[in-house]
Amino acid sequence: MTLSTEPLIRIERLSKQYEMGGETIRALDEVSLTVLPGDFLAIVGPSGSGKSTLMNVVGCLDTATSGDYWLDGEEVSRLRDNKLAEIRNRKIGFIFQGFNLLAKLTAYENVELPLIYRGISVKNRRQQVVEALRKVGLEERMNHRPVELSGGQQQRVAIARALAGNPPILLADEPTGALDTKTGKEVMNFIQELNAAGHTIVLITHDISISRQARRVVQIEDGRLSEEEGQPV
């Protein structure tokens, strides 16, 4: 990592507050975080620590109450819904805990979906989808529907979907949460391979043993971040 590289994610003094039952909850309290290209960052924290909120804000699914968020050189903390959808489509590849594949669509169609929303032509789509499925080793099963695939395979389809549009960041939310230990390990190995191949990865988990596989670990507690290893935040 060279300091001259422009950070992919730069979060400064970001806060998110909820009103709940007349009480203000500070889910994120002036959080600052920088992620450089090629990083493999794990955010660890128990439930209720604000890690889901952080993941939603980083993933542009939610907006912050105050503070700044630069994603790939763009200030995104105050954007409107449609613009955020575009950012999600182009810059972020989501890997969810429950896979979140569409049950009615085949593996191929699931991977194709973000490219459709990006407005890519049918011909180019085909090429990119097949390539993404080849990367996760499911080229032969592309016409299978999620129910016909194992949990590990489903998660790999989800990873292929995240990879298909070639986004600068992969955002994984408890990617092994719904898998048994062995498959979970396989998926984690695969994510590490992706990082080795140059993908920037932000991993969110409550499992310390999983977070150890990341290059950097950040702990979140009561809406505040603290760096465990590597350089300070």
Next chain:
Amino acid sequence: MNMAQGLKMAFKSILSNKLRSLLTMLGIIIGVTAVIALISLGQGATKSVTAQVQSLGTNLLTVNILGRGTTNTLTEKEANALRDIQGIQYLAPASTSNASVKYSTKSVDVNVIGTNSEYADVREYKIASGRFLSQIDLDFYQKIAIIGSQSASDLFGFSNPIGQYVQINGSRYKVVGVLASKGSTTNGSNDDVVMIPLTSAERIFKAKGVRTVYVQVATDKQIDSVVGGLNTALSKKFRGNTDSYRVFNQSDILSTLNNVTGTLTVALGGIAGISLLVGGIGIMNIMLVSVTERTREIGIRKAIGAKKRDILTQFLIESMALSGLGGILGIGIGVGAAQLVSSMLKMQVAFSLNIILIAFVFSVLIGVIFGMFPANKAAKLKPIEALRFE
């Protein structure tokens, strides 16, 4: 996301829930079927009634003499005097009596019409063989007859009637012409008829004058002025007693009939339209359920970059496809039902491409209108809340 992609997605979703889709479409199917079938039958009825009225003759006026005191007819001279009115093309006084007509051993009871040479033109009769009446037949009280096609076959079978003699109330009449078949109208057969010169008719039936005068107007623009002229002349003859005669205007009858059938068509269409509306509400209902069921799907789609517009079009296309498909099925069933009814009840049926197109466009439109609310609801879902939905 383009249209083809959206349609593909919509049909996939419709097919994945076949029974529900069919039940949802049922409202639209019934509505469109009703619209197509009822309007086609209504237009068919209008068409056949119009054809019947027009078969009486075009631009036809009928003068009926009801009478005042002892004068309850017009003499031939008075009737022919009406010819002076501007715009009359043909004028045929007619006196109709029922009589038995005999040929050898066969006998038929028919209407014997005493009239003049213009009757065939006014009533649009064609001569099949021989000739029609001419003025000279009237002048010389000729005992000749022209017989209708049905009467000809009743009396003569397959042999040629021309030159044969028939007995009308005991007098011998020579058949000089046979009329071409004209078919039946609501007034009975036009082919069960015998025509003789008016002057001969007055003698044989011992009745002076005529009670009916048929008038054909040259152009339809002159109808009103001719009606006015007839009224003036007749009013003079009957000294202002307008109850003693009546002038029927065929186009009046036609427009009244058209009004009635038109109103009927609109009423039927309206009822059918209401059922389409109910079908639309059914679609909205199911689309709302579908949006709730698929909240998670919407969340996923939004998370990976679907914009509001993408979700909105997806659900709109789905409801449009649903109602459009219902419309197409309804058109098919409606055409079939109309044909079935028409063959079973011997009714005429008229399909108009316009109505079919309007019904289809209307059903798609219903999909758009009633799909708008659910689609908008789906598009406005927040991605994090939708993703959290179980």
